[in-house]
Amino acid sequence: MTVTQAVASPAIGRPARTPGVASAALQVALRALRKYVRTPGLIVMGVVQSALFLFSFRYVFGGAIHAGAGISYVEFLVPAYVASIVLFTGGGIAVAVAEDRAEGFTDRLLSLPVPRYSLVLGRTLADSITNVWSVLTTAAFGFLFGFRLPGSWLDGLAALGLCVLYAVVFTSVFIVMGLFAPSPQAAQGMSLIVFVFAFLSSGYVPATSMPGWLQPFSKYQPVTPMVDAVRSLLTGSASDVGLALAWSALLIVVFTPVAVLRYRRA
Amino acid sequence: MSMATEPSGVPLLEARGLTVRFGKVTALKGLDLTAPPGQVLAILGPNGAGKTTFVRTVATLVRPTSGSLLVYGRDVVRDPAGVRRDIGLAGQFAAVEPTMTGRENLEMTARLFGHGRTAAKRAAAVVIEQLSLGEVADRRASSYSGGQRRRLDLGASLVGGPRLLLLDEPTTGLDPVSRCEVWDAVRGLAADGTSILLTTHYLDEADELADRVVVIDHGAVVASGTLSRLKASIGQDVIEVAVTEPGKLSAVAQILERVTSNSARLEPGGRHASVPAPGGPAELASVIACLAEAAIAVDEIGLRRPTLDEVFLTLTDEAKISPAPAGASMNGSAR
Numbered sequence: 001m002t003v004t005q006a007v008a009s010p011a012i013g014r015p016a017r018t019p020g021v022a023s024a025a026l027q028v029a030l031r032a033l034r035k036y037v038r039t040p041g042l043i044v045m046g047v048v049q050s051a052l053f054l055f056s057f058r059y060v061f062g063g064a065i066h067a068g069a070g071i072s073y074v075e076f077l078v079p080a081y082v083a084s085i086v087l088f089t090g091g092g093i094a095v096a097v098a099e100d101r102a103e104g105f106t107d108r109l110l111s112l113p114v115p116r117y118s119l120v121l122g123r124t125l126a127d128s129i130t131n132v133w134s135v136l137t138t139a140a141f142g143f144l145f146g147f148r149l150p151g152s153w154l155d156g157l158a159a160l161g162l163c164v165l166y167a168v169v170f171t172s173v174f175i176v177m178g179l180f181a182p183s184p185q186a187a188q189g190m191s192l193i194v195f196v197f198a199f200l201s202s203g204y205v206p207a208t209s210m211p212g213w214l215q216p217f218s219k220y221q222p223v224t225p226m227v228d229a230v231r232s233l234l235t236g237s238a239s240d241v242g243l244a245l246a247w248s249a250l251l252i253v254v255f256t257p258v259a260v261l262r263y264r265r266a
Numbered sequence: 267m268s269m270a271t272e273p274s275g276v277p278l279l280e281a282r283g284l285t286v287r288f289g290k291v292t293a294l295k296g297l298d299l300t301a302p303p304g305q306v307l308a309i310l311g312p313n314g315a316g317k318t319t320f321v322r323t324v325a326t327l328v329r330p331t332s333g334s335l336l337v338y339g340r341d342v343v344r345d346p347a348g349v350r351r352d353i354g355l356a357g358q359f360a361a362v363e364p365t366m367t368g369r370e371n372l373e374m375t376a377r378l379f380g381h382g383r384t385a386a387k388r389a390a391a392v393v394i395e396q397l398s399l400g401e402v403a404d405r406r407a408s409s410y411s412g413g414q415r416r417r418l419d420l421g422a423s424l425v426g427g428p429r430l431l432l433l434d435e436p437t438t439g440l441d442p443v444s445r446c447e448v449w450d451a452v453r454g455l456a457a458d459g460t461s462i463l464l465t466t467h468y469l470d471e472a473d474e475l476a477d478r479v480v481v482i483d484h485g486a487v488v489a490s491g492t493l494s495r496l497k498a499s500i501g502q503d504v505i506e507v508a509v510t511e512p513g514k515l516s517a518v519a520q521i522l523e524r525v526t527s528n529s530a531r532l533e534p535g536g537r538h539a540s541v542p543a544p545g546g547p548a549e550l551a552s553v554i555a556c557l558a559e560a561a562i563a564v565d566e567i568g569l570r571r572p573t574l575d576e577v578f579l580t581l582t583d584e585a586k587i588s589p590a591p592a593g594a595s596m597n598g599s600a601r
Contacts, residue, residue, distance in 0.1 A: 012389045012427040015380030018351065027377045031363055038365040038406075104359035108422070111325045111355035111432075112378045113347055 018113040021121065028109070028122025029129075032096070036130050046089045046130075050138045053088060054081055057204065058145045065205055071235070075150065078142035079159060079234050080203030080227035085138040086131045086167045087198040087223070090174040091191030093127045097178025098187035110263070120259045124171050131167035135160070150235055159233040162244065166226055169248045170194075172255040179262040203227040222247040276339045278303040278430060278461050279324065283333035286319050286485075293319035295485035296333065301463070301478065303338070303429070306456045308476035308493075309465040316485040317465035318358065321434045324463065325355045338429060351380075354423030355432045360415040361422070364408035368399055368418050371407060372425050379426030386425070393421040397451050413444025417451050424455070431455065433464040437471060449474050503569050505550055506540040510563040515539055518564075521556045525549050543569065 019027075036042055057077055067076035100106045109119055139160065149156045174191065181187035200214065201207070201223035210218055218224055229244035279301040286294040294316045301307045309317050322328040324337055326346040334341065340348045362371045369390050376386035394403045397417045402410060407418060416436060423431060436452065437445045452475055456462055466472055472479050473493060480490040505526070509518050515537065519530040522541040526549055530541040543549045550569045557564060 012392050012425060013385075014351065014427040014429075015385070017380055018347065019378060019380045024378055027374050031366065031374055034370075035363060035365045104357040104361035105363070107322075107325070107327055107357050108355060108361040108375075109378070110327055111350060111353060112375070112426070113350040113380060114378050 018115075019118075021115045021118045024114040024118035025122035025125060028119055029126040032123060032126035033129060035096070036126070042092060046092065046134055047137050050085050050089060050134060051141045054078075054138065054141050054145060057081065066209075068206055074146045075235070076206075076231075077204065078145075078147040079230045080201070082135060082139045082142055082160075083163050083166055083227045083230040084198045084201070084203050084223055085134050085163075086170040087194045089134045090127075090131060090170050090194070091188060093130075093171060093174035094178035094181060094187040094191045095184050096127075097123065097175055098181045098184040101179070102184055106263075116264055117260045119263050120175065120256065123175055124168070124256070124259075127171040127175065128168045131171055132164050135163045135167050139163070155233050155236075159230045162226075162230050162233065162241070165245075165248055169251045172252055172259060175259045176255050176262065179259060197221055197223045201227055222251065276303070277301060277336070278305075278307075278338065279463070280336040280339075281320075281333070282335075284320075284323065284330055284335050285332045286316075286323060286328055287331045293485055294323070294330075297482065297486055299480060299487055299490070301480075303461045304459055305477040306452070306462045306464065306475050308472040308479045309463065309482060310467065310469070310472050310479055311465075311482040312467060315483045317467075317482065318434055319485075320482070321355075321357075321432050321463065321465055324349075324430075325353060325432055326350055351426075352429045353432055354426055354428035354430070356416075356419045356423040356434070356436060358434045358438065360419040362407045362415060362418050365406060367406055368403045368410070368414075368421075369394065371418060372421055375422040376425035381425070389425040389427070393424050396424070396454065397421050411444060412440050413447040416440060416444065416448050420448070420451055424460075429461060431460050431462045433462060435465055435467070437466070437468070502542040502544050503546050503571060504540050505543045505553055505569055506538065506567070507553075507557075507564055508566040509537050509539070510565050512537050514562050517560060517562060518557070521553060521560065521562075525552045525556065537565070 054077075058074055062073040062077065065073055067073045100109075110116075173194070177190050178187050181190050198204075200210075200218050201221065202218065203223065207215055207218040207224065225240065225243040225247055229241040232241065277300050279299060281297050281299040284294050284297040284299075285292070297316070297320065309320060311317050319328060323330060323335055323342065326342050326349050329343060334343075336342075337349045338352050340352070342349050362368075363374075366374070372390035372393055373386045376389040377383070381389055394400055397420060399414065399417060399421065402414055407415060410418065420431075420433070420436070423433075433452070437448050440448065449471075452462065452464070456475070462475075464471075464475065476493060478491065479493050481488050505522060507518055507522070509515055512535070515532060519532055519539050519541075522528075522530040522539060526541050526543050526545065528542045528544075530539050532539050547569060550567070554567060557567075
């Protein structure tokens with residue numbers, strides 16, 4: 001027995017080289033996705049939450065909100081809601097990242113000979129996929145609750161593409177949040193901050209209906225041009241898609257390097 | 267055995283004036299340490315002594331503020347990537363993914379060490395065999411017992427074929443059965459020649475596993491050597507007395523000091539006194555005789571092994587503090 005053991009243990013050689021970025025990122029992403037798919041609560045709660053919010057706005061508050069001349073509230077709401085759904089469901093990302101730090105998983109990863117940015121890349125890849133899933137299910141609920149494409153399918157696909165882009169953009173924001181939160185509970189709390197950006201945008205009520213002192217914030221924060229761009233693609237109204245893309249690029253360019261740097265000392 | 271091919275003369279660890287500060291807190295204060303490869307080295311110390319910080323520094327998770335640390339001759343600051351290839355870390359928490367099976371966890375970690383798909387599968391299979399995880403390997407880790415989880419975590423640190431295994435408090439929070447499982451696993455690895463660095467605050471754990479012990483306190487080494495030598499210097503029994511009347515405590519202390527020629531520790535404002543007793547039972551008998559002669563009533567008196575706290579106090583040569591009544595039998599002390 002001792003003899004077999006002495007022979008067996010050198011069977012684990014040291015790998016000839018360290019893993020490449022893509023291969024390491026893939027392993028990190030696969031693990032995060034497995035956790036998501038194999039924890040039924042995570043998926044169910046995400047779907048229920050997005051449906052419940054949409055239901056409330058569409059059928060409870062919606063009747064009292066005047067969206068503007070010639071546009072019904074459901075037409076006004078659904079594009080913006082799908083565009084910003086990740087702000088509501090993405091808190092789970094921050095919590096998962098904070099949990100990995102609290103439970104020693106991040107330490108394990110950082111003690112391995114993997115390229116540092118592959119950890120952020122893998123995490124972003126996995127969470128972008130779950131966020132895209134949020135976007136798609138939410139869009140489906142939008143149609144279920146009475147939304148109809150005003151224009152062509154092509155416009156619809158372009159709008160959906162933009163929503164998917166936002167899903168990726170906000171992923172990096174939530175990862176950074178999880179990396180700075182002192183605990184998973186704190187990460188949960190911090191992720192509520194982004195609710196403010198969602199509600200104080202032009203997404204749920206026309207910004208012009210807000211008090212004057214609030215309007216500048218609503219106008220100049222990123223979520224407003226982002227939801228406006230999705231709306232404009234669907235309704236053909238004039239809005240600056242370029243501005244939305246610029247904000248997306250800025251958020252990625254700011255938050256991703258912060259995440260990479262922060263992971264080094266997580 | 268397989269590690270016998272190490273180039274001789276390169277120490278496993280070489281720390282020189284290693285200092286780590288977090289803001290105002292100094293976790294390691296000029297720590298010096300040299301350890302040869304092929305051994306189990308236990309870092310022993312009270313909570314907050316700097317044990318975990320030391321392990322995290324070896325694992326390249328913490329950068330030294332000053333001083334140097336070489337792992338197999340590689341500098342943790344200049345060549346962290348090289349150090350990471352040599353080490354396997356099993357931290358204080360079992361860092362396994364509960365929604366994945368044991369085998370999936372091991373294969374994932376093997377891939378992250380750089381193994382290809384086939385080699386990763388093989389490494390996982392070897393580790394499963396080595397740590398007797400065969401029965402549960404294809405069950406999700408969430409269904410594992412505490413001991414199985416720790417062994418899986420241990421396995422994950424092994425799949426890269428590390429030259430140095432880092433175990434930070436490997437049995438903290440485990441029940442006695444699980445503890446023995448982990449000990450057996452560590453002993454098996456050590457027998458195969460893996461160099462192991464473990465931290466613990468249990469003397470008996472160091473006793474079971476370690477070839478060499480380094481005691482640290484306040485971020486610096488206070489003692490090191492083989493365990494038997496260390497025990498010989500600190501392993502004195504302790505006489506502990508609980509007096510009936512608190513006012514008689516100083517009289518008791520005088521007796522204790524006269525009999526043992528050591529200074530007694532008094533519980534401030536309390537009824538307990540204790541003293542190291544190199545003479546053991548004979549000195550206990552003398553103390554009892556002296557107490558009877560002086561007509562001092564006691565609720566309890568006895569001889570016990572020193573607590574780890576007292577060991578550290580002896581090593582760090584600190585002044586009097588209250589004895590720890592926990593663990594001593596306290597009959598008749600309800601008052």
